[in-house]
Amino acid sequence: MNRLLPVSSPAPASDDTPNHDGPGRKPTIVREDLIAAALRLIGPHRSVSTLSLREVAREAGIAPNSFYRQFHDMDELAVALIDLAGESLRRIVGDARKRAVSGRSIVRGSLETFMERLRADDKLLHVMLREGTVGSDAFKRAVDRQLLFFEEELRADLVRIAAAQGIAFHEPGLVARAITRLVFAMGGTALDLPPERDAALVDDLSHMIRMLLRGAHAMGRKHARDA
Amino acid sequence: MNRLLPVSSPAPASDDTPNHDGPGRKPTIVREDLIAAALRLIGPHRSVSTLSLREVAREAGIAPNSFYRQFHDMDELAVALIDLAGESLRRIVGDARKRAVSGRSIVRGSLETFMERLRADDKLLHVMLREGTVGSDAFKRAVDRQLLFFEEELRADLVRIAAAQGIAFHEPGLVARAITRLVFAMGGTALDLPPERDAALVDDLSHMIRMLLRGAHAMGRKHARDA
Numbered sequence: 001m002n003r004l005l006p007v008s009s010p011a012p013a014s015d016d017t018p019n020h021d022g023p024g025r026k027p028t029i030v031r032e033d034l035i036a037a038a039l040r041l042i043g044p045h046r047s048v049s050t051l052s053l054r055e056v057a058r059e060a061g062i063a064p065n066s067f068y069r070q071f072h073d074m075d076e077l078a079v080a081l082i083d084l085a086g087e088s089l090r091r092i093v094g095d096a097r098k099r100a101v102s103g104r105s106i107v108r109g110s111l112e113t114f115m116e117r118l119r120a121d122d123k124l125l126h127v128m129l130r131e132g133t134v135g136s137d138a139f140k141r142a143v144d145r146q147l148l149f150f151e152e153e154l155r156a157d158l159v160r161i162a163a164a165q166g167i168a169f170h171e172p173g174l175v176a177r178a179i180t181r182l183v184f185a186m187g188g189t190a191l192d193l194p195p196e197r198d199a200a201l202v203d204d205l206s207h208m209i210r211m212l213l214r215g216a217h218a219m220g221r222k223h224a225r226d227a
Numbered sequence: 228m229n230r231l232l233p234v235s236s237p238a239p240a241s242d243d244t245p246n247h248d249g250p251g252r253k254p255t256i257v258r259e260d261l262i263a264a265a266l267r268l269i270g271p272h273r274s275v276s277t278l279s280l281r282e283v284a285r286e287a288g289i290a291p292n293s294f295y296r297q298f299h300d301m302d303e304l305a306v307a308l309i310d311l312a313g314e315s316l317r318r319i320v321g322d323a324r325k326r327a328v329s330g331r332s333i334v335r336g337s338l339e340t341f342m343e344r345l346r347a348d349d350k351l352l353h354v355m356l357r358e359g360t361v362g363s364d365a366f367k368r369a370v371d372r373q374l375l376f377f378e379e380e381l382r383a384d385l386v387r388i389a390a391a392q393g394i395a396f397h398e399p400g401l402v403a404r405a406i407t408r409l410v411f412a413m414g415g416t417a418l419d420l421p422p423e424r425d426a427a428l429v430d431d432l433s434h435m436i437r438m439l440l441r442g443a444h445a446m447g448r449k450h451a452r453d454a
Contacts, residue, residue, distance in 0.1 A: 045363060050277050136272060140419055171434060178409060178435040185408040192367055207398060208405040208439070215442030 029062050031070045035081055036060075039123045044192065048078050048127060049135035078135070079142040085124040086146025090153060092117050092125070097157055106161065107209050111183070111202045118187065119195055129188040147184070151176045158213075162220075170219035179209055256289050258297045262308055263287075266350045271419065275305050275354060276362035305362065306369040312355040313373025317380060319344050319352075324384055333388065334436050338410070338429045345414060346422055356415040374411070378403045385440075389447075397446035406436055 037060035042048050053074045057064040071077045096113035097106055117125055131143060155176035162169050169175055183205060190201050264287035269275050280301045284291045298304045323340035324333055344352055358370060382403035389396050396402055410432060417428050 045276075047274060047276070049272075049274070137419070140416075144416065170438070174431055174434050175438065177431070178438070181412040182405060182408055185412045189367075189371065192364070204401055204404070207401050211397070211402065211405070211442035211446060212435070212438050213442065214445050215438035215440065218441050218445055219438060 029060060029066060029070065031080065033060050034067065034070050034077060035084065038077060038081060039127070042123075042127065044130070047135075048081060048131060049139060051078075075136050075138050078139050081124075081127060082131070082139065082142040082146060085128040086149060088122070088124045089128050089146075090150055093150075094153065106157075107206050107213075108202065111205050111209075114183065114187065115190070115198045115202055118190060119198065126191060129184060129191060147180055151180045154179060162217075167217055168220040168224060169213070169216040170223055171216065175212055175216045178212055182208055256287060256293060256297065258307065260287050261294065261297050261304060262311065265304060265308060266354070269350075269354065271357070274362070275308060275358060276366060278305075302363045302365050305366050308351075308354060309358070309366065309369040309373060312351040313376060315349070315351045316355050316373075317377055319349075320377075321380065333384075334433050334440075335429065338432050338436075341410065341414065342417070342425045342429055345417060346425070353418060356411060356418060374407055378407045381406060389444075394444055395447040395451060396440070396443040397450055398443065402439055402443045405439055409435055 034056060038048065038051055038056050041051055041055060041059055051074060053067050054064050056074070056077065057067045071080070093110050093114060096110045118129075128143075128146065131139075135143075151173070155173050158169055158172040158176055162172070186201060186205055190198065193201070261283060265275065265278055265283050268278055268282060268286055278301060280294055281291050283301070283304065284294045298307070320337050320341060323337045345356075355370075355373065358366075362370075378400070382400050385396055385399040385403055389399070413428060413432055417425065420428070
């Protein structure tokens with residue numbers, strides 16, 4: 001997948017760049033143009049699973065038939081969009097985690113980066129947070145796969161941090177899953193709140209995550225004693 | 228709101244009960260018939276926010292114009308549906324909590340009841356779990372309001388249980404919110420998994436909840452010592 005998709009500076013509106021695609025003309029459209037067109041159409045009141053091929057083609061300035069040169073159907077485009085959104089999110093949070101050093105600053109630093117990106121109108125991130133559990137099976141599997149990648153990276157991080165501090169977390173995989181699901185669920189609602197509420201949300205989330213880590217640590221200690 | 232909506236035995240398909248609503252005929256349709264019609268139309272691949280007034284009227288066997296005698300617009304119907312779904316869910320889980328006695332059996336008992344209802348094809352419950360954060364502002368506020376009711380009841384329960392056991396949870400409101408968001412997020416994905424996976428999901432969720440409670444308890448103890 002091309003990582004150079006200009007998400008923060010989307011392609012100009014189709015009116016400015018008519019991509020006429022009649023017989024005899026070479027189509028200039030690429031997959032990224034169609035993904036960018038879909039991103040412009042979706043938003044707080046519009047889910048990716050409700051987009052029609054015709055609409056996306058119109059937004060991209062091509063004939064509906066030309067769509068098929070890039071994607072088999074709308075479902076394949078939706079899956080590509082989710083994959084791209086998941087990649088983008090993992091890169092952002094991964095960078096934040098690498099910069100942080102102690103356990104507490106990792107949590108807070110990652111959450112703050114996350115909220116900054118949310119407010120920077122990163123539409124790929126919005127897609128990842130807003131899209132619920134309605135859509136085709138392929139689409140839902142794509143969302144789930146991205147969540148699993150995210151959980152696995154977080155789990156590896158938790159194990160690494162615990163080892164560095166000479167402690168052990170009980171079931172780090174479950175801790176990672178709980179954190180991922182919480183951040184996604186609460187992040188999705190944050191999009192509809194005014195930015196003034198962000199600091200309180202980061203506070204709430206880091207509190208919840210600390211409770212989880214504290215509990216996992218206590219249960220890990222008990223487990224080690226019992227063994 | 229009428230609590231007698233026959234959710235588990237939905238009204239017969241419109242073909243069997245034509246509710247002709249032409250001039251001079253008395254409309255026999257009530258709000259509950261329109262809600263039941265909407266429930267029949269939505270599902271794993273169809274969100275309530277994508278329903279059109281025309282479709283719901285057709286499914287209920289009435290003319291589109293007659294819709295307005297019951298609801299101002301589709302948004303008002305969607306909000307009524309969410310309110311009904313939230314009430315239903317709180318009643319189910321509330322009953323499970325009242326029956327349980329100890330802390331651990333409350334968690335597991337509530338989760339098991341929750342999964343049973345999920346598998347009993349309770350469409351109101353499915354609506355509550357599936358609908359994400361795409362939809363009108365009124366719709367999103369309705370979802371959020373139901374989550375807050377749920378959190379508040381859980382918070383009161385946590386305080387009561389802690390008092391009975393002579394302990395204190397750190398920030399019971401945040402613990403209740405974390406549990407609610409986790410159960411909703413994980414429950415939403417459970418709908419797409421085979422029922423054989425339910426036991427593992429209940430295990431995972433009760434583990435996560437125990438970590439949260441354990442952490443909140445440890446942090447409550449520290450807080451009390453520091454004070």
